[in-house]
Amino acid sequence: MKYQAPRGTYDILPEDIRKWHYIEDIIRRLTTLYNYSEVRTPIFEQLDLFQRSVGEDTDIVEKEMYTFKDKKGRDLALRPEGTASIARMVAERNLQSSTREPLRIWYEGQMFRYSRPQKGRYRQFYQFGVECIGSPKPIIDAEIIAIGWQILQEAKVPDVSLEINSVGCPECRDKYNILLKEFLYKDKDKYCTDCQRRMEQNPLRIFDCKNKTCQHLIEKAPRMLDNLCEECAQHFEEVKNSLEMMKVPFIVNPEIVRGLDYYTKTAFEYKINYLGAQDALGGGGRYDGLIGYLGGRQTPAVGLSMGLERIILSLEKSGFSFSEEDNLEVLIIPIGINPIQASIEMMQKLHEAGISAIVADEGSSVGSNLKYCDKNNVSFAILIGDNELKSGLYVVKNIKKKSQSEVKKEEVIDFIKTHEVVVK
């Protein structure tokens, strides 16, 4: 085989696309109900944008970005996530927003990360995201979390758990980091090599370490949640209250750390436990500093993103049956070459009437064409041969009823419309 899709990429085939339409329809419907508008941003951006917003020390920036120079020598990168572009767009266009009237937007599209592929982890993958920009209020955090939750419920993804945490603001987080590092450095040499590395780069990750020794050591470590400043603690309480009002079930997990640096205060993840190593469907959080950091007006914001592949994989795993795509309604079967023109004209009239139809290959037998109709749930077959050309009466077969009528060619459309059986 000469060509293959590049490593970590794949084609969505006709028989798979309905799965995507299914989840995309739900995303559109739910975001519309909450008055969010879709936006589309470029698939690549200045490299610098991601380095600054996602964070220099993150895995994404350190080793997972598709970077390239264009012909003018500009440093660019395929987007590894969506929020950076949204923040850039808001800052660049100076999009007006306020607490009274936050900007509610959502997006969907391909993201790119150079990581080792596995099931549910690809180098090109689809994410959708929902972002509310302009309000610092906790009820907006809850709104975002609830939208993601409802989308997963609507889609019938089984056994999702929602875990929330607060990672604090720059003030209390910096204080906490000093506290935590002091604690960690006390027994620095006792931690595994991974954790010694994490101490420098992302100390919070040590809480996730599976090594027993590290787990034991970290048990007594100070927790972010216990060291929030008054404002952040208050904010977190109100997010929890709002979620309760919205009847969105959650658990507080003080170990939720997101892999991006821009988060402040609220952080959350939607998790499942049946896709192997891939246990996160998505997550998000508040990023009050990002837009200002990128040169825009200081604007608080909160958002979420989720992976479409993982949602679809969860549904497949649970045996969910996706609805069928629309079937062909009419197959026109010309018998011999004389009726070809009449067949094409018939097809065009059907199309004008909004009825899907194609003309069968004139060289194949009537029998095999009817078999095709049976197998593919085609509703009607129209037979046109020399006799029909002469009489102007076409043979219209109702495949499901196994019945056959001779219909004046001018009346075929009406006949089909009145005899159409809606099968769902």
Next chain:
RNA sequence: GUGGAUGUAGUUCAAUGGCAGAGCACCGGAUUGUGGUUCCGGUUGUUGUGGGUUCGAGUCCCAUCAUCCACCCCA
């Protein structure tokens, strides 16, 4: 980036170092213009790719590509 498993027809899978096969799917036919079942027949192919060992390689060795699994990380 680390460690491991796998790769044969459209698909699911066989084949001791000795002529590449079966089910499903697909196509054709069962008196030439009529149906899902049945019966008969047919094609399934650069054995992922490139080297090597051998009289002979799907099988053994090396490299490479891809998929999967566990790390890492995350969607």
